[in-house]
Amino acid sequence: MKIHLKIWRQKDVLAEGQLVDYDLDEVDQHMSFLEMMDTLNEQLILKGEFPVEFDHDCREGICGACGMMINGQAHGPVAGLTACQLHMREFEDGATIYVEPFRARAFPVKRDLKIDRSAFDRIIRSGGFISANTGQPAEANTLLITHEDAESAFDSAACIGCGACVATCKNSSAALFTSAKISHLAKMPQGKKEAAKRVLTMVARMDAEGFGHCSNTEACEVKCPQGISVLNIARMNWEHTKAALLKD
Amino acid sequence: MELDAKIPEGPLEDKWSFYKAHAKLVNPANRKKLPVIVIGTGLSGASAAASLAEQGYPVQSFCFQDSARRAHSVAAQGGVNAAKNYQNDGDSVFRMFYDTLKGGDFRAREANVYRLAECSLSLIDQAVAQGVPFAREYGGYLSNRSFGGVQVSRTFYARGQTGQQLLLGAYQSLMRQVELGKVALYARHEMLDLVLIDGKAKGIIARNLDTGNIERYAAEAVVIATGGFGKIYYLSTLAMGCNGSAIWRAHKKGALMACPSWTQIHPTCLPQAGDYQSKLTLMSESLRNDGRIWVPKLADEKRAANDIPEEERDYYLERRYPSFGNLAPRDISSRAAKERIDAGFGVGAKQNAVYLDFSRAIKEQGMEKVKEKYGNLFSMYKKITADDAYAAPMKISPAAHFSMGGLWVDYELMTTIPGLFAVGEANFADHGANRLGANSLLQACVDGYFILPYTIANYLAGELKGEKATVNHPQFEIAEKQVNEQLNRLLAIRGTKTADHFHKELGKMLYDKCGLSRSAGGLNAAITGIQQLRKDFYTQLIVPGTAGEINAELEKAGRVADYLEIAELMCHDALSREESCGAHFREEYQTAEGEALRNDEEFCYVSAWEWTGADQPPVLHPEPLVFEFINLSVRSYT
């Protein structure tokens, strides 16, 4: 199949960027989207041009590196996928495809489609952990966690940190990302001990990074490759109110 | 060079306790004078960095990804083994030790493997304390499943994302130390050289991938935790960025490489669909618990899977290995698949796959149960192939997956360079010639959380006296100059072929000649071929842009340059081992039934290789494997 691409090119973080047109004539419909990008880059290099820089690594939807806007949607038109799991069979022959980086003030563009998501790391740093040192923890089965609680905690913990929630949010809110970690840990007895402190520091850091407010449009849940529920946001809100009110 | 594995004296079950009781310690006040560099933030790197920082050592942690959370440990699906015996089905540390050793075809050290099994108990406790949401029974107790190569249920899992959950646990511990100021984390930094001062590892040269700056970092010990190099085959289950560069640069500075050719080819991956393909996605081995593997009895079968009647299907694993059946270890399953595919019974458009069939499981357990167990894997399968595995069997084929080989390390996980440690998949240690499923997460964690923190202290205690390393030392100057020269060399070629082109060529050659089966003729041809390819690489490569900017092609080219050297060593390694063991199958050494024929008389050793210079043949230093506590047996799964 043939496709026409309009890809965001930007030399570095300070440069002005723009959409640049590219045509690919022989695209196999079973190619993944990133393999299509590889093909384009191969051609660009051989023509003496600089290839399109984009984040990617595992190419199986779990590392969370490959964030990009495809046709104006985070990770492309299919829900529940990362860009690397998207295949060209989802597009029509002759289609025009827009490719842009995930955008938010908190996610500066480094080059082309590569972005800086270190704000997420700083949110986790601020409290997204259980303060358990390596050493001699208690026997695992002394801490009973029901099947349902473990599954529910897993649902929140499945976040891959790709940033699609921020990219698709009209306010660039990081509420889904932050709340997923807060909920994961608050749902488990070993995480409850620090729950109040955690939610206060993580929300404060989230705000300091410059993300917007959550408007509950639920777009994030739709575009989350792991289908993380917006109810995590409700839990974060509740935990936050509780912690803020009861703080010494 | 005489290799000393430094195995402690005493009975097998007391060796590690004995070591811990007698290892040197560093007083808490002195630890902050002993900085440590950790390369890689996967399970072994993050766990090591976090544990060392908790103890008070200033840690500098590096990863090439944009976040420590993206290291490829994240992709491990199935689970992590531990001899907890929660299922009361006869498991024990000794049995796990024996299974692992046997699974590795008796090509690993008894003491290391025993320690792995022993520490597996604490690892589950550790992970639970960190909040890893392992699967639970309804009453709240931890749940287990069975995995290939063993007859007990000892695998702990978090749905199909166990690696992700364990990694997040380690990552979170690491980030906690970063916030406390105990770890300086350098994401988007790639180690390009190791710096030795007076023969000891004292620092690294790294490239900041966001600016292109070449930077120097000094420390009193360096830990390499960069994972495996299975990506050398180009088509593999590994991430695009996985590479062998850190270990290779260390190797060229004097660290021996052990058994580099022992690569696990995973039996349950998605087959290649076209030449454009960049990776082969792994489908968790846990699928083999309920899935049955078969091919048609007729060669060149044209009918769809569901149209082939039961009696015309060949369940070849059940036929050849009745007691383990579909749960036969990975090397055996992969080889059996290759045997059928090569004999013309492969299925799929390229006839390069075998069927993995769930129809019986669905019939016996019901759709709901199968969905609950494997739902996410089935949906992943559908996302990639657009096929519905509930309705028709999956098509799977083997793909390069795990490097059992790596930097040679002693019992303390120290390489032959003093002060240079290697943990996790980057080292050669515990898996022998074949790794059992769900042992890789285990080894990575155990190395980082429970072993290195003791053994590195034993080394660092000796580094307290004497001058501390600084980046102003002339050795840093020299190493930085070499790094710049190599980068400029790659940029200056301005040829007509991309790094990927050479990588694909190399991968094909290596998979054919040094993959699932090897022969002297093939390996010799591969060595010549690789040497030629390397020449072509340095005359025909094209790398766009400059070294002073974000440049993924330059990163790739550097990695491929190293692969082109590693590949040759792999072939030498495979050629010198004139026996079949585990993943290493030499066509010349097999039984009449086509099973691996081990030669304990001559090859019961670890092949450790020394770098002797560019285009010079490597030198072999065998480390004999001594078995005091078990008898070597024929590894039979029939």
Added chain:
Amino acid sequence: MKTILSSTLSRKNLMALTGLFLCFFLVIHLLGNLQLLLPPERAEGSFNYYSDLLSGNIFIMMISYVLYFSLVAHAVDALVITIRNKKAVSKYAYDDRKQVSKWYSRNMGILGSILLIFLIIHFKDFWYLYKFGTVPKDKEGYKNLYVVVIYAFKSWWYVLLYVFAMLALGYHLLHGFKSAVRTLGLYHPRYAGYVQIFGLIYSYAITIGFSIIPVYVHLTHFGLWN
């Protein structure tokens, strides 16, 4: 306290609390207004008595101050939130994100602005007139707000304005109610589901209830049904 004032979550909590109070007020308001649907002879006395009761009672007065505060706080907080959100975002060259959310959930600010303009008109025409203007007395001696209301809906465009504003209100509530409950932290999947259904019914009831009154008044007094 600093946390409560400065956090994005707290700002949203203020939106939610003031919004839900306004939701509660709307119910009271609607119940009072439904008296206009009674036969004219009964409606007049009943409605005027009720209006007088609301303006005279000290308890109701206190509630009304909460109401005024809620209106102002809801609007000002919305402005603060919007300004900050604008700072957080970066524009896409090609944007099709609208596929994955409801238009009214993304445009609460526009809907809210429409409501604000409507409220100014609404306050001027009824509240201001009743409090500070000259209103004739009915036969019981109460200010005859009933007549004021009836004559207000004489012109069809004024009726249309009201119906349009009520549609905006409806969509504002459709998202606002659910969003408020989410913001306040109801995370239990089952109860969150119930509340969502309740919010849906509530929004429809308020919209339909407030919309039929001007239409009914117009048609019965000045239109076809007269």
